[in-house]
Amino acid sequence: MNVAAAAVGATVINIGSSNSQFVQQVKASVEPNNVDCSEERKKSLRARYFYGIIFLITNLIAWFIRDYGQSVFPPIYYEKACGIGGSDCFHTLGVLRVSLGCFIFFFFMFLTTFSTTKLYQACSKWHSGWWALKFVLLAVSMVVPFFLPPEFIQIYGEVARIGAGIFLLLQLISVIEFIRWWNKHWARDEQSKQSCSVALFTSTVFYVASICGIGSMYYFYARKLSCSLNIFFITWTAILLLVMMAMSLHSKVNRGLLSSGIMAAYVIFLCWSAIRSEPADEKCNIQKKKTGHDWTNILGFLIAIGAVVMATFSTGIDSKSFQFRKDEAKLDDDIRYNYGFFHMVFSLGAMYFAMLFISWNLGNSARKWSIDVGWTSTWVKIINEWFAASIYMWKLIAPVVKQPKVINHEDSTRQNNHSPSP
Template identity: 65%
Template sequence: MNGSAEASTRTRSLQVSPGDLEAAHLDELTREIEQRSLYYYQEKNKSLRARYVYGTIFLIINLCAWFIRDYAQKALALLPYVSSCGPQGSYCFHTLGVLRVSLGCFMFFLIMFLTTWNTMQLHQAQNSWHSDYWIFKFVLLVLVMVATFFIPQLYIQIYGEIARVGAGIFLGLQLVSVIEFITWWNNYWIPHDQRKQSCSFGLVMSTVFYIGSVCGIAVMYYFYVTSTACVLNMFFISCTVVILTVMMVMSLHSKVKNRGLLSSGIMASYIVFLCWSAVRSEPSHTKCNAHTQNSHTDWITILSFLIAIGAIVMATFSTGIDSESFKFRRDEGKEEEDIPYSYGFFHLVFSLGAMYFAMLFISWNLSDSARKWSIDVGWTSTWVKIVNEWFAAAIYLWKLIAPIVRQPRVHEQPQPTAQEVDR
């Protein structure tokens, strides 16, 4: 009797109702979902923090390129004994030294691009490679940097020619990113049916931008057209005035989809800045540039130099995280496991940015060395910035008229004949 009672008790204890099984299964499923969400959250935060680490690395490499250009010949006494550095290390300092540092930076970010370009989700191994393993990547960066100083001079000069093209591509990507941001900002402050926002902010901001643009034009005429002999500067500034007028008229046209003065006002300020940057980059020996007459180094020169380096890093960083501006088809929404930004595009932009900062440090000139504490100064730099200004205006105007040009024409339907009506 005792044995049978114990058996029946054991049988009853093993019996579990279907409701209990379902509740246990739901609890386990809920815990798995929470753990997965926590994992994706942590991985996404690591990925977002990694952007700033790469930006810091890029900044340090910029400073190293400046040091190699201006002060390394006295500080680094071992380089003259490297055979590829030539007599007294002349092939590893100044212009060629900047190109060697740029090549090392380009190769590092190119390796990162090739190893992360197809990353789509946070659980992939490439995501960990992008966000972790910093010691290994630091060793890789140092090895690549050191290796560039053992490359013969001929190959460094070939890289310099290629870097000009890469820097031009970077400028194009940067322009598209800036114009997309301006378009987004304009669309954000335009009142829609669903939005109850007032357009007063947009009106005030457009007025501020236009007043700033007009003041910038007046200041450039005052400082950079000091006599009737400054025909080239007069041409540059007058072309800018014509471009601003065309943009304002086009942005107010009734057939333009995203019309309004806010986007054209922001773009006008950007165009004026590009023109000012171009005329300021003219060589110091020109008589039409009041800011470059003094050849000595003062605190304004040093501060301008440091601001320029910071601008290079910020431009590269902001363009690198803006991969959505270069997609033909925008993503409607992202899943929880999707990466927060395109790793491949991010590293590709930084590799092109390495070529861009090299051109700025050597003023797009592969033969002559730039003056100390100077950046992007010379006639080549001036013309690059002017062409960049015209290209930016052309892209913006095309974005305004593209909806009109692409709009399908409505053809009149032919009237049916009497026989067709009878059918």
Template identity: 60%
Template sequence: MRKPDEPAENILVEGDRSEEIRSWEQSIFAKQESAIYSVKRKQSLQARYIYGFIFFLTNLLAWFVRDYGHKFLHILHYITVCGIDGDECFHAAGVLRISLGCFIFFSSMFVTTLRAEKLQEARNSWHSRCWALKVAIYLLSVMVPFIIPSGFIQLYGQLAHVGAGIFLLLQLISLIHFLSWCDSKWMPDLQSKKCGFFGLFLSTIFYLGSFCGIVLMYIMYALDTSCAINIFFITWTAILVKVMMIVSLHSKVNRGLLSSGIMCSYIVFLCWSAIQSEPHTQKCNTKKMMAEDGDWTTILSFLIAICAIVMATFSTGIDSQSFQFRKDDIQSEDDDVPYSYEIFHFIFSMGAMYFAMLFISWEMDQPTRKWSIDVGWASTWVKILNEWFAASIYLWKLISPAVMRDKAINPEQHVQNVQVSV
């Protein structure tokens, strides 16, 4: 309460000082809170690489069980579900069991991080920390499938075909989102000469690379008319490349030139990869027959393939924006999680099924060579179908705006014609 003899000026000064102190305290609290969020965000981003490393080790473990498990993992011979000779826990069956363990781990992470939105939530701490507990859960998840009956493992193998297909679809969605980003980044409008010219330059490079790749495939894999299947694959790929280029240059579309160039290179790569996956006994495949399992070129190719699997899964997993179908412009806040945890773990769980299919060449009953990955007619046709599907989806993405525009214009013209006739 104001004293009778206290000047009014002193009261105003004290009020200003208390307001300054309150503002200063709020500023300090905001800085501390921002620092805490920064640390938690950093932990969350670092966690992605740890999960990626776990996935990489799982791939190596699946390879080891497939190719060398029967020599070194003698303890599995004493497990009932592994059979008399332990064959139900090695080779393709061993890969499926490791894949199932990886699927269980990432599925459990998916469930426990579902709808995590804020950095201060317990689900964020679970995703980014508690590594000792999660390693224990991972080891338990990998060991449990080795006591599961073989019938269930065969059922999982059938489901893994579906999961691998879902993974390829998610990968395609991520790729198309990346292509859209490239167009918006390097070819935003016709008035921007710098970005436009650079985009045209990149488009030219990708198209030239696509055409050179097609020519090289004709030289290497279409040696004569007896190589009809390879000639068909390469020719159809060349047709798709030409169609995508023509559509992107059409006056009604007139967009996506850079993205179509990248997509052309991608489908040419898929065609080459499909031909490479043909059995080594094919005379039209210039890949030399391996004199023995495990020469250095085979080992190097195998390791590169594993790294490609991990990178494909990792890059798709961190691209959560591609799978957020609501396009509302919601302003992100400081305490929001940096990426979608549930999408990340879901894609890794599908990736577990995908790597299983690659290690067994999409066939559960066919033997595989040591140090081989994704080799066989089933693998070849999966890649070819993936190529055709990717090209079809991308072509629809190019022409759909023009088609929708025409559908929107036609009703208006019809109404005008009716009014004129009346």
């Protein structure tokens, strides 16, 4: 019996040791994959910033071509394209050519990465690496449009207007979804007094800022009755603010003041930006732009370019706002943002910054150190503001409108019982 017990014990020890070795082998085979996924994930997240830097560089190149391109390119080049004295045409075509090159690069990246779902796929490695080859591709994409005929560039300019409008729509949806997320984050714990107090304080700050913004716009841009258009813009914006606040506080909606306060501040910012885009010689703008290029104009121009880059970057990584199903769990080897959507937004952003630099007008060019100035830019921003308010208000009432009508069976039974029998 002792011998049999010893044999059984030895067998158990051997089995246990073999199992432990098997487990160690499994761990050894799994851990490198986890390390690879983690490393690929870091490369993927870092790649976003490299693409943002590329987009910023193309913005600066477009500005340089618009303002100082005639001193770099020989006169023969733009005289053949625009004729003698066609400097505005050259400025516009130069911006559109740079925009087309940026669009070609990011659209090619979209075509090569839109089907990527896993980190270990070849398309994912192409998105996150191969930077030397991609810089060569970028250089070729930027040079080729300068050899295309002006007629083709004009056609691209017409298409770019549509692409820029689509970009504004995507950016608007992203902003509204962010506001909804912010409101949901603060209102998640309704029992917490601290959460309620922070939400109330934040909404108060936004509403006070909105009221101050409306008062400032009346003071600076609508001091005379002759400024009827500015008075209309500001007054209608104030009406939209009151309507959004009333809808969010309605008993059937009951969204609180935080989301409507943030949206009100955003709408007022769009109105202010639209009025600021009016031509500098307008009498209703007491903050007239100077003919010189002082540090305030230069700083405002650089801030505007940074805002364009940040808007494009934030919209590009926000693919979740445009998904119909948002409850899918992420695995370790899944990509953390949609590569195809990211590059598509950047390609549309290339069209958008082109429209800003030429003020949405293919016939004339903006003056130096200016961006998005002119009546066309003003109306584009005003329409964007009204559209933003309309989408937000629809999102407020959509759950109430689409809510199915609940039939009270007890009431219907009582009505049937009390109804007179024939």
